[in-house]
Amino acid sequence: MxxxxxxxxxxxxxxxxxxxxxxxxxxxxxxxxxxxxxxxxxPIVEAIKKRANHPIFGYSYIPDRLYKAVSSWYDRRQGYCYDPKQILTYYSVVSAISLVLISLTQEEDVVTIMAPTYMNFPPAVNGVNRKIIYSPLINRDNHYEIDFENLEDCLSKSKVFLHCSPHNPAGRVWTEEEQCKIASLCLKYKVLVISDEIHSDLIMPTHKHIPFITVCENAKDFTITLLSATKTFNLAHNGVAFIMPGNQEHYQTIKKNMDKFHLGSMNIFATTAVLAAYESGxxxxxxxxxxxxxxxxxxxxxxxxxxxxxxxxxxxxxxxxxxxxxxxxxxxxxxxxxxxxxxxxxxxxxxxxxxxxxxxxxxxxxxxxxxxxxxxxxxxxxxx
Ligand SMILES: Cc1ncc(COP(=O)(O)O)c(C=O)c1O
Incomplete structure (x- = not known):
């Protein structure tokens, strides 16, 4: 060791x-x-050095091995096996939020976010002309809780719930029970969930992360999970993010937009780092x-x-x-x-x-x- x-x-x-x-x-x-x-x-540093020792850094493709490594990592760590064929590679989780919104919603559609909120959520939503309503968390005896009454009111007016799980900055790891309740409200009001789970590998030992896509039988149909190796392995700004739509149609629509703008490739050092991270980190x-x-x-x-x-x-x-x-x-x-x-x-x-x-x-x-x-x-x- x-x-x-x-x-x-x-x-x-x-x-x-x-x-x-x-x-x-x-x-x-x-x-x-x-x-x-x-x-x-x-292992990540060594893999990058080894690749850098080869003196040509030309156009590269993303090998199947990478999609399998991503899927197998989340299966092992979080108990959910994302289909390697339904993982889209991208360069940033924040930017992925805007891309998913552009792909699956209309201008002026409303997005619910729990507050306080990670500061880059509002610009990612407002930047593509979607509106935000905030559902404030309640600090009850020094522990944040969801105000479900308020959340229901917000979701009843929304097309999207932008979920931060675990929550930055509140530090909460949402329980299965809490997320089941969120899912049933989203089902009731036909709300799409963008679940930003970038922090989901950084869970304190007495807690367990529950991927939103697992919280009810048909969560796959309305959940787009965003993940990355960057937060987990200290590779921030190295151009890595994964968009995991549970539903084939969502996958196709998002992919079409990515292709339109020639997005989705990863640079060779990011590919090398991600492989080493998930296989040996x-x-x-x-x-x-x-x-x-x-x-x-x-x-x-x-x-x-x-x-x-x-x-x-x-x-x-x-x-x-x-x-x-x-x-x-x-x-x-x-x-x-x-x-x-x-x-x-x-x-x-x-x-x-x-x-x-x-x-x-x-x-x-x-x-x-x-x-x-x-x-x-x-x-x-x-x-x-
Ligand atoms: C909840 C959340 N999402 C996204 C990001 C940033 O993701 P990216 O650098 O891939 O855009 C952060 C960074 O702190 C974050 O806390």
């Missing part, structure tokens, strides 16, 4: 890293955009999940003990810790960014229902987590 050194602090400066190069002062701890500070799994992923869980537990215990005005929401999935700072008595940007020099993300970026919250990416070395906590404690003592 390879033991990965996840404690290592790897300098990312001058690598065109959005997370690290876009900061306004040297001492800022960069804990915002959702990629990891961990070195990519060795599992050991790395298991270690990353346990490491993130440990970071979360350390942060949660520390904050609960020493910064009691901040509440840590349960992290069921993702590596994005969501903090309820509504009782802090000062703005989150003043506390974290101006004073503690921690650059996470102001909850308002996730819409009005995120106001007073703060998101911190904890897929980083334990040493950075310790630094973050001591800066938070110092600021807390000085400011409050």
């Amino acid at each position: 390879t033991k990965y050194d996840l404690d290592a602090i790897i300098c990312r400066e001058n690598t065109c890293s959005i997370k690290n190069d876009y900061r306004d002062c040297e001492e800022m701890l960069c804990m915002w955009v959702a990629d990891m500070d961990f070195a990519v799994a060795e 599992e050991e790395w992923l298991e270690q990353v999940i346990l490491y993130v869980e440990n970071n979360y537990k350390i942060a949660k215990n520390f904050i609960e003990e020493k910064l009691s005005k901040i509440k840590v929401l349960p992290l069921e999935g993702t590596y994005l810790m969501w903090l309820d700072c509504r009782n802090l008595g000062m703005s989150v940007t003043d506390f974290f960014e101006k004073n503690a020099k921690i650059l996470g993300e102001d909850g308002i970026l996730f819409g009005q229902y995120g106001a007073g919250y703060y998101r911190i990416n904890i897929a980083t070395s334990r040493l950075i987590i310790d630094k973050m906590l001591s800066r938070m404690e110092k600021t807390y003592q000085e400011m409050l």
